[in-house]
Amino acid sequence: MQFKSIIGQETVKNRLLTSLRENRVAHTQLFLGPEGSGSFAVALAFVQYINCKNKTDSDSCGVCPSCVKFQKFSHPDLHFFFPTTTNDTIKKDPKSALFLNEWRSYLEQVKAYPTQKGWHEHLNVGNKQGTIYVRDASDIIQAVSLKPYEAKYKIFFIWMAERLHVSASNKLLKTFEEPPFNTLIFIFAERYELLLPTVRSRAQLVKVDKLPEHAIREALVSKKNAGEDMANDISLISEGNWNLAQEIFENADETQEYFLKFRQWLRLCFKSGNYLELNRFNSDISRTGRENIKRFLAYGLDITHNSILLNSGNIAEIKKSADELEFLKKFAPFINTANHAEIYQLLNEAIYHIERNAHAGILFSDLSFKLGDLLLKGRQNLVTR
Numbered sequence: 065m066q067f068k069s070i071i072g073q074e075t076v077k078n079r080l081l082t083s084l085r086e087n088r089v090a091h092t093q094l095f096l097g098p099e100g101s102g103s104f105a106v107a108l109a110f111v112q113y114i115n116c117k118n119k120t121d122s123d124s125c126g127v128c129p130s131c132v133k134f135q136k137f138s139h140p141d142l143h144f145f146f147p148t149t150t151n152d153t154i155k156k157d158p159k160s161a162l163f164l165n166e167w168r169s170y171l172e173q174v175k176a177y178p179t180q181k182g183w184h185e186h187l188n189v190g191n192k193q194g195t196i197y198v199r200d201a202s203d204i205i206q207a208v209s210l211k212p213y214e215a216k217y218k219i220f221f222i223w224m225a226e227r228l229h230v231s232a233s234n235k236l237l238k239t240f241e242e243p244p245f246n247t248l249i250f251i252f253a254e255r256y257e258l259l260l261p262t263v264r265s266r267a268q269l270v271k272v273d274k275l276p277e278h279a280i281r282e283a284l285v286s287k288k289n290a291g292e293d294m295a296n297d298i299s300l301i302s303e304g305n306w307n308l309a310q311e312i313f314e315n316a317d318e319t320q321e322y323f324l325k326f327r328q329w330l331r332l333c334f335k336s337g338n339y340l341e342l343n344r345f346n347s348d349i350s351r352t353g354r355e356n357i358k359r360f361l362a363y364g365l366d367i368t369h370n371s372i373l374l375n376s377g378n379i380a381e382i383k384k385s386a387d388e389l390e391f392l393k394k395f396a397p398f399i400n401t402a403n404h405a406e407i408y409q410l411l412n413e414a415i416y417h418i419e420r421n422a423h424a425g426i427l428f429s430d431l432s433f434k435l436g437d438l439l440l441k442g443r444q445n446l447v448t449r
């Protein structure tokens with residue numbers, strides 16, 4: 065990872081470079097930054113820079129043997145520790161050392177922007193939460209006691225320190241406080257309040273802020289080839305989180321499709337005399353498969369929820385594209401106290417029945433009539449207000 069690949073975070077980068085230039089790199093640092101801020105990537109670029117044989121004033125070369133090993137996350141002096149749990153392959157006593165191949169392939173896949181959820185999905189462990197175990201702490205202590213293999217420093221990355229088991233954390237206190245000569249420890253966390261106080265007090269804090277909108281916008285254009293308009297829309301709703309921005313971008317086509325379909329459906333439900341067209345819509349959507357129908361209905365719930373937000377003056381809470389927002393502004397007045405609870409119930413029940421194998425065609429016919437009636441009730445309420 066070179067600094068030039070990092071999204072934003074100029075301040076942190078400059079602070080790290082200055083600490084190296086002035087020969088005062090802290091031995092134990094706590095990188096505290098929200099998901100998608102790139103705290104892990106920026107630290108990785110820093111340790112690559114420290115060890116580069118051919119660095120400039122501001123970046124590593126990216127091609128020397130040391131850089132190549134860092135870029136593959138496989139430098140022998142770079143030690144990773146992270147939450148693990150049992151899965152199909154490791155059935156007992158999980159620890160980081162047993163998952164290094166999976167970890168490296170995950171980092172490769174996410175280009176050094178790991179998330180807790182993404183890592184657990186990569187391990188295929190469902191909702192099981194990983195832990196950094198006391199076994200990991202023993203491995204850290206053992207590795208810390210050895211000399212660096214080829215670099216000047218042994219480097220330890222402890223990711224998601226919120227998941228440090230209390231026994232592991234206690235075992236590591238002395239190491240955090242006074243690591244041996246030529247050892248650098250980087251601890252990563254997203255939520256300060258979940259860290260054990262003993263960890264907080266033994267590391268120098270490096271705060272990494274969420275990304276500004278312009279950084280996300282530029283990264284979507286340069287790294288994902290997103291169009292300017294879409295990049296702008298996504299930058300406004302991705303909460304400074306690069307991982308979230310990528311997820312929205314990757315699902316944008318699907319969301320756009322649900323949006324267009326849902327808008328069409330509402331129009332057909334609302335206007336009488338469109339029966340043939342409505343019937344055609346219903347049979348088309350019924351054939352798209354159960355999962356797809358559920359997501360379509362969930363999209364409808366989301367639009368209902370956002371209409372209520374808009375009506376109650378909470379426009380800042382709405383995370384939608386410009387097209388969707390424009391539609392919401394027209395649609396929201398029809399969702400009001402006369403019908404909103406019933407619309408919620410109707411869509412929720414439809415999802416419930418689809419999950420239980422209801423006949424989709426019949427369900428949609430029924431749903432369309434009921435939704436049409438409810439929208440009329442909403443319009444009457446709107447008129448008489």
Ligand SMILES: [Zn+2]
Nearest residue numbers: 116125128131
């Ligand atoms: Zn290099």
